[in-house]
Amino acid sequence: MTEYSLIELPYEYDALSPKISEQVMEWHHDVHHQGYVGGVNDAEQKLQEQREEGDFSNTASLLNQFTHNYCGNVLHEMFWNNMSPTGGGEPEGHLMEKIQEDFGSYENWKKEFKEAAKSASGWALLVYIPYTNELHNVPVDNHDDGAVWGAHPVLALDVWEHSYYHDYGPERGEFIDNFFDLIKWSDVQQNFEEMAEKFE
Known part of the structure; x- marks a missing residue:
């Protein structure tokens, strides 16, 4: 049985301020993510029993x-590292290159991703689907409603x-706009490359 643990943030709690405040990072990481x-450890233990x-x-x-x-x-682990x-x-x-191929342009992707983020009641995700070798934007409610199998x-x-x-x-839209100023594209690139290479 796997035992999960809370990862450390890859930066200080106040590092993303003012776009995300130190207080929000503390609550979000130490309370919500924890x-x-x-919850997953408790479920695993009880299922095993x-x-x-x-x-x-x-x-x-x-x-x-x-x-x-x-x-x-x-x-959440991906969110922090992104x-x-x-x-x-x-x-x-x-x-x-893949974003331009699948969405027509980076700006098209960005506009579509924003709409996914505005409509979701959980997450906006950029996902790679190996079966079609395509990137897609996906709005997800909660953490698991609307997920695409195989993506x-x-x-x-x-x-x-x-x-x-x-x-x-x-003002969720302002938060979404500011998120683009925080994206660590090298991490997103690594996630994409790892998946693409596995399914080539």
């Missing part, structure tokens, strides 16, 4: 608990209210 780590005891009376709720918290943990205090700019190399996220933006409301109030 909650998903605890049920298998050993042969009692599956609570299995449905535990499986839902596992899915929700596992996805929350994975996406950002940097020296982020921003535009992608380069193979990733930029691999390479860029994640958390649009749950806990990620922005303290800093921006109801």
Whole structure:
């Protein structure tokens, strides 16, 4: 049975300020993300106990608990690593070429990603689908509603209210705009290259 742990942030809590405040980073990482780590570990432990005891009376709720918290943990790990205090700019190399091929232009991709982020009640994701060798933008509700089977996220933006409301109030669009100034494109590029190479 896997035991999950909370990863450390790759920068200080105040490093992304003023676009994301120190207070929000502390709450988001230490409370919300930690909650998903605890939730997935709890679900794993209880599912294992049920298998050993042969009692599956609570299995449905535990499986839902596992899915929700596992996805929350994975996406938060990507979200933290996708950002940097020296982020921003535009992608380069193979990733930029693929974005231009699949979306027509970087600006087209950016506009579509913004719309995904505005419509989602959880996450906006840029995913790579190896079956078609294409990039797609995907709005995801909660952590797991609307996910595309077989797709691999390479860029994640958390649009749950806990990620922005303290800093921006109801102005989600401003938070989304500022996210582009934080994107660490080298990390997104690495995620994309790793997936693309596996399925070539």
